[in-house]
Amino acid sequence: MLAILKYRAGNQTSVRRALDSLGIANSITADPDELAAAQGVIFPGVGAAGTAMEELVGEGLDSVLKSLIWQEKPLLGICVGCQILLDYSEENDTKALSVIPGECRLFNPAWTEDEAGKVPIKVPHMGWNSVELLQDCELFQGIDPRSEFYFVHSYYPAPAEQYVIGQTTYGRSFCSVHGRRGLWAVQFHPEKSGRPGLQLLANFAAFCREVSNAQ
Amino acid sequence: MLSKRIIPCLDVRDGKLTKGVKFKGNVDIGDPVESARHYYEQGADEIVFYDITASSEGRGIFLDVVEKVASQIFIPFSVGGGINTLEDMRAVLLAGAEKVSVNSGAVKNPDVISQGAAAFGAQCVVLGMDVKRVPKSEAIPSGFEVVIHGGRKPTGLDAVDWARTGEALGAGEICLNSIDADGTKEGYDLELTRTIVKSVRIPVIASGGAGNPQHMAEAFTKAGASAALIASIVHYGEYSISGIKEHIAAQGVKMRMVW
Numbered sequence: 334m335l336a337i338l339k340y341r342a343g344n345q346t347s348v349r350r351a352l353d354s355l356g357i358a359n360s361i362t363a364d365p366d367e368l369a370a371a372q373g374v375i376f377p378g379v380g381a382a383g384t385a386m387e388e389l390v391g392e393g394l395d396s397v398l399k400s401l402i403w404q405e406k407p408l409l410g411i412c413v414g415c416q417i418l419l420d421y422s423e424e425n426d427t428k429a430l431s432v433i434p435g436e437c438r439l440f441n442p443a444w445t446e447d448e449a450g451k452v453p454i455k456v457p458h459m460g461w462n463s464v465e466l467l468q469d470c471e472l473f474q475g476i477d478p479r480s481e482f483y484f485v486h487s488y489y490p491a492p493a494e495q496y497v498i499g500q501t502t503y504g505r506s507f508c509s510v511h512g513r514r515g516l517w518a519v520q521f522h523p524e525k526s527g528r529p530g531l532q533l534l535a536n537f538a539a540f541c542r543e544v545s546n547a548q
Numbered sequence: 549m550l551s552k553r554i555i556p557c558l559d560v561r562d563g564k565l566t567k568g569v570k571f572k573g574n575v576d577i578g579d580p581v582e583s584a585r586h587y588y589e590q591g592a593d594e595i596v597f598y599d600i601t602a603s604s605e606g607r608g609i610f611l612d613v614v615e616k617v618a619s620q621i622f623i624p625f626s627v628g629g630g631i632n633t634l635e636d637m638r639a640v641l642l643a644g645a646e647k648v649s650v651n652s653g654a655v656k657n658p659d660v661i662s663q664g665a666a667a668f669g670a671q672c673v674v675l676g677m678d679v680k681r682v683p684k685s686e687a688i689p690s691g692f693e694v695v696i697h698g699g700r701k702p703t704g705l706d707a708v709d710w711a712r713t714g715e716a717l718g719a720g721e722i723c724l725n726s727i728d729a730d731g732t733k734e735g736y737d738l739e740l741t742r743t744i745v746k747s748v749r750i751p752v753i754a755s756g757g758a759g760n761p762q763h764m765a766e767a768f769t770k771a772g773a774s775a776a777l778i779a780s781i782v783h784y785g786e787y788s789i790s791g792i793k794e795h796i797a798a799q800g801v802k803m804r805m806v807w
Contacts, residue, residue, distance in 0.1 A: 346644065347618070347644065350618055350619045350622075350644070351622055353619070354619065354620070354622070379669070380669060442749075446549060446550075452772075453749075455749055455750065455751055455774075457670075457671055457720070458550070459550075459671055459720070459721075459751065460550040460551060460553060460593070460751075460774070460775075461550065461551040461553065461593055461804040462549065462550050462551065477807035479805065479807050480807050481551060481804040483623065483624060485671045502549055503549065503550065524622060525622060525623055525624050525646065526622070526623070527588070527622055527623050527806070528622075528806065529807070530622060531622055
């Protein structure tokens with residue numbers, strides 16, 4: 334059983350639909366006991382980082398999340414959920430969860446798509462892009478390295494170097510997958526990234542199952 | 549670098565496709581959910597559903613279709629047709645669509661763009677524009693006029709002005725349909741597409757006139773479109789989405805292939 338963290342800035346339903354299609358049992362919940370009982374937690378997020386943090390703090394879910402992470406509960410942050418695991422986000426000047434050192438920055442619209450420097454990047458970064466892995470990561474097992482994932486965001490994570498797992502190029506390289514084993518964060522939306530995205534969610538569920546069985 | 553997107557468009561009336569989609573072996577499929585799955589598996593980057601239902605009863609059936617699609621395909625899809633108010637937007641987004649497209653509704657009430665962007669985020673709001681070539685004039689200096697009601701009614705709006713207004717109001721993307729090119733299979737109106745691409749910073753989807761994969765390649769390489777909308781050339785089994793992408797990728801355009 335996976336828990337999908339319920340709070341108002343989440344896109345829980347689309348994550349749930351993806352898990353359902355994979356036959357992975359799941360529950361959308363904000364109940365601390367239910368979260369603790371789950372094999373792993375998915376932490377989605379849409380909208381602005383400031384609003385997402387306000388929602389979390391308002392519901393007391395920031396400390397719930399942190400204690401789950403201290404107890405080494407496997408966790409997957411998605412999009413804004415990925416960004417606010419860091420210390421800080423430039424979006425709304427937001428103090429974030431400080432689970433992983435680093436910050437989240439706005440794409441610079443002066444960056445260019447082409448080498449000639451003539452086509453400025455469009456912000457948000459919206460559409461399909463590749464992910465280059467810098468470290469081995471269980472989440473990407475069985476996924477062809479040429480696969481692309483669906484992104485929609487204006488701010489990008491910039492964690493401390495040792496936490497950068499994968500990077501994507503948009504004007505420049507930015508970190509699109511970060512974290513450490515069992516605490517992962519992806520900037521793209523696996524639930525909207527076709528087969529490779531579903532594979533990533535299945536890999537996360539398999540990892541959670543193994544960790545849970547080993548305990 | 550972002551891949552250029554190929555987006556099949558499905559027209560739906562009372563919950564059924566208005567024209568069937570032919571699978572390999574020429575079996576005609578009238579079910580929008582089945583067809584969406586078919587394109588999803590072939591590697592469509594997004595799917596657009598255009599609801600041409602007039603009745604409110606048909607609208608309810610359509611929302612059921614949107615929910616079914618959301619539980620079976622795991623790529624973004626957008627919904628357009630008959631979206632006039634914030635409540636119309638909310639209904640399709642809640643049913644599971646990623647984006648919602650406003651067209652005539654936004655011409656009549658431009659505020660719906662800013663209301664939608666504020667409530668759901670700019671990335672959710674697509675401004676659909678139907679455009680017709682007219683003689684250049686003081687009122688329409690670009691020679692491209694926005695039309696509504698399927699191209700039957702001129703609005704007096706210059707397409708360049710309207711695109712910029714839509715962007716300023718918070719639209720995250722423009723779906724630009726040439727009424728002159730639509731149905732001709734002679735290619736997108738590249739001049740129109742280039743003109744709008746140069747006038748705004750948000751992505752532009754070229755629409756109307758695709759007859760072969762080269763037309764799509766040109767929308768990307770010659771006009772700077774971010775995505776290309778297609779209908780009949782895939783619906784009748786003439787081309788597959790994967791075949792189209794291979795053709796375009798061979799010209800050095802980044803395409804997402806299904807691995």
